[in-house]
Amino acid sequence: MDFLNFTLALIILIGVFLFLSVKIVPQAEQWVVERLGRYHKTLHGGINFIIPFVDQRRSKYNTQEQIIDIPEQKVITKDNVSIGIDAVVFMRIYDAQKATYEILDLKESVSQLAQTTLRSEIGRLELDETLSSRSELNAALLKALDDASGTWGAKVSRVEVADIIVPQKVQDSMELMLEAERKRRAVETEAQGQKNATIRVAEGERQKAFLEAEALERTAEAKRFEKEQLALGDQKAMEMINQAMSENHNASEFLLAKDRIQAFSGIAASDSANKVVVPIETSEMVGSLTALMSALNIGDGTTNSVSKVAPIKES
Structure with a gap:
């Protein structure tokens, strides 16, 4: 009987010992174990074994953030x-x-x-x-x-x-400062805008004046070129007339006769009742017509008969 009691007590002691020896540490935890008052080891998540009554847990920490x-x-x-x-x-x-x-x-x-x-x-x-x-x-x-x-x-x-x-007072002061700063920036922005507008208007006026001056210069250049070309044409015409007069002595009389006939035609075509026609001598008129036909190479070199020109009466 005593042996049985002893055996049972021994089994109980072994069970208690094993129970106290096994330590299950949760995940994300660390246990600090001391043995006889000194650091022994750190238990991590899972099953761990210690010596009961010899090893003691000093602290535990969660490793999560x-x-x-x-x-x-x-x-x-x-x-x-x-x-x-x-x-x-x-x-x-x-x-x-x-x-x-x-x-x-x-x-x-x-x-x-x-x-x-x-x-x-x-x-x-x-x-x-x-x-x-x-x-x-x-x-x-x-x-x-x-x-x-x-x-x-x-x-x-x-x-x-x-x-x-x-503090509230500081907040109020800061708000006043910010409002003043915003107003200052608004004034500066408006002034800058006006400045830019003035500069652009002045730039536009300057460009306009420049373009107008350029246009006037080009117009004057065109007129000058036109006059030069007209003068050059007149010069060439005069040279051609001089050359013709030097080659044909009747050229001058042809030009005079041509101008007279044009003037006479203009006067004759006029409907004015107050016109006055100055009479021209018949011989002079015949001579002018002869020179005209000679210049135009009419005939075979001899003077052809010319129709009689009746004297013009005054109207």
Whole structure:
């Protein structure tokens, strides 16, 4: 009977021992195990075995990315404006041993480091730069936190400045400044537009005057060329007449007779009742006609008979 009890007790003890020896660690968790007060090993996801009562779990960490909210704090910019600012830090623990033994409170340390870095960075910026430089602030925070958290077994993947709170009076002043700036730009734009319009009108007038002057110059050139051509024609005509007169002595008499006949024809065709015809001597008229026929090479060289021309009576 005693043997049976002993055997049963031994079996129970072995069962309890095995039960306490097996540790099932969930995925994305790391357990830090100490043996007799010293670090022994880190348990990862799955089935792990330890020695009960000798090995003890010191801490466990989730290796998933975690969000650390940086509470709102008051900071002063370079131009002495007090603003409120808060941020969000995204962090992942990859080494549970360092997170356990290198830092006492990992999340609190990251939060404090983020706050001091924010004060330091914003203290170097003016208000306008702070409002327009969130990406620079995020980059500075990320670098500072990542460098420090690397020794703590954690990795800061991203930092975002969530909100920047500006006092109402400062907001009102900024709105007035922005409105004044917009008005100034509008006035400058209008003045620039008027300036450009004036310049273009003046340019148009200058082009118009230039084109008009060019047109006048071309017109004068055309008239000059026309006169030169007419004079050249007259010159050639005179040369041809001189040449004809030098070759034929009757050419001059032919020209005079031609002009007289044209003048007489014009007077005779006139319907005016007050016209006056100056009589011409018959012999002179006959001589003119003879010269005309001689110039035209009419006949065989002898003077043909000419019809008698009756004297013209005065009308």
